[in-house]
Amino acid sequence: MGKDYSIGIDLGGTNLRVALVSRDGLVVDRTKVSSSGDLMASLTSAIQSLFNSGAGGIGLAVPGLVDAKRQRILRAPNLSILETIDVSSKLTARFGVPVFLENDANSAALGEMYSGAGKELDTFVLLTLGTGIGGAVIYKRKLLDVAGELGHIVVEANGRQCGCGARGCLEAYCSSRAIVEITREAMDSGRPTSLGLLGSPVELAGATGGCHSLQAITPKIIHEHSLRGDTLATEVLKQAGWYLGIGIANYINVFSPEAVVLTGGLTGAWDVYVKEAIRSASERAFKTLFQKAGIIRGIHGDNAGVIGAASMAFLQGSVES
């Protein structure tokens, strides 16, 4: 009898998301536990709650640098305990199945390739648009085994300071963190905006009409204000999208992908942020390459990482057919 399921785990700094995934790439069951406390104990019990006799492998999506060949976690800044534990050996010993490790953005790309937006594609670039910007490249149905720091290509020489230490990175202009920072800077300089003065649209619709604290401003709120006609909110999102388009044009010109697959919370602002990115990319990428490359949304959303992690067991043939 073959094994028809695999366990996929997305190791986040806040939560561990664990899913039982079927061979056709669907999440059959899932659970979420906090990553604080005894990580191995939480992980083991979460896996145990979903593990069944049909599960033939465990895959982990790791927020950091992974030596996938040797199955070691080299660096995980947001979950550094992982650097000191041999997770792979411990889980193999406990559950008696092969364990696979992969970087989280790589896992998301594998998930979209396995059963999502990239199912029918040979070559695509995936970007995760969130607090930071990550990404991965699937080249001819294989994960390109490179550093893949797609958020740290330079789109503005001598530009904004990036968390990586360099200046002008894509991430310093179009991540959630950057969008909020740029908005705050504009507000601090006295630019008029409904963000600071009028409260959220919810408050406007209701009765309270209070002010946002600056800490409470999120890209989602900025997008809501943009939709209600706030000039600053629209400008900030469009500028972020404009830079994103420069990045996308670079990826298109280098990899000639069939698609650039966008995932992450910022895709919620598709009508302003991504639309501007597509326009900006169209002006910069080689025309024939741009026409070939669709700029599309990922299908799996938050599940891409767990599906991709689980898919490694299927893709590497460790799960018998």
Ligand SMILES: [Zn+2]
């Ligand atoms: Zn950077």
